[in-house]
Amino acid sequence: MKTRTWIIILSSVVIVCAILWMSILNSLSPSKIVGIYQDGNLVEKIDLNSVTYQREITLTGEFGKNTIYISNEHIEMKSAECPDKLCVKHGELKSGGTPIVCLPNRIVIQFEDDSKEADAKTGAVR
């Protein structure tokens, strides 16, 4: 194939991916329910809408402790002892977008599609 053809193909892929990425970043999750997973297992499901008091969850992985901060508005990785700290730098999870990931400690915080009943006080989904 000609180099020019390749440039056109690759430019198109970049544009399509940029549009997809923007729409993912600005997407709104249908529910405000987040799931916290470690090693692929569900640790807790929380409905952010029904969280009435701020709290923290501490998870321990292979590379130390991760502290997750939960409030009525958002959820974030407040601190972590993992080597890269990319999970902390991800920032707040509010309405949708990409999940918070900590690869060293294998933690994922993501919005869930289902809308199950949540505990009125803690927001914990039963």
Add this chain to the structure above:
Amino acid sequence: MKTRNLILTAIITALALVAFTIEAAIPPLTPIYGIKLGIANVFTLFTLYALGIKEAAAVLFLRILLGSIFTGQIVSFIYSLAGGILSFVLMVLLKKFFTLKQVWVLSVLSAVMHNIGQLLAAIFMTSSVQLVYYLPVLVISGIIAGAFTGLCAQLVLLRLKKWSENKL
């Protein structure tokens, strides 16, 4: 492997390791896993064209193994390996379709494949399919990084070809 190739492979591996270690010391641009220049790819590509498949495989896998040990990034080893295997296989299979002036295209394709491999490994390790949301940005970063490292390798290869032709 001829002695000449063995020595060249060892030297190139050492150079790739230096480049990898320096890059690992620079803080990441974004808080997203997998977005990096991957400057060590220049050495793998160069070796694939200048020496051969076996030599390039040695440069790549020795660099991944020693690089993880030297930088202490044990976590990234499994991801580098997953990305490395997939991108290398693609590179070897598709090499014949690209001229020496299209090395950068091959590099782009293999860099994108590298990022896909890493993402698949991350999805496997965390069992979270939602990580696929990171795919678009990883494809874009793979295209940019692959074009840059590919152009570097391409320029060196073209100069080397010119030089050896003039000599003869």
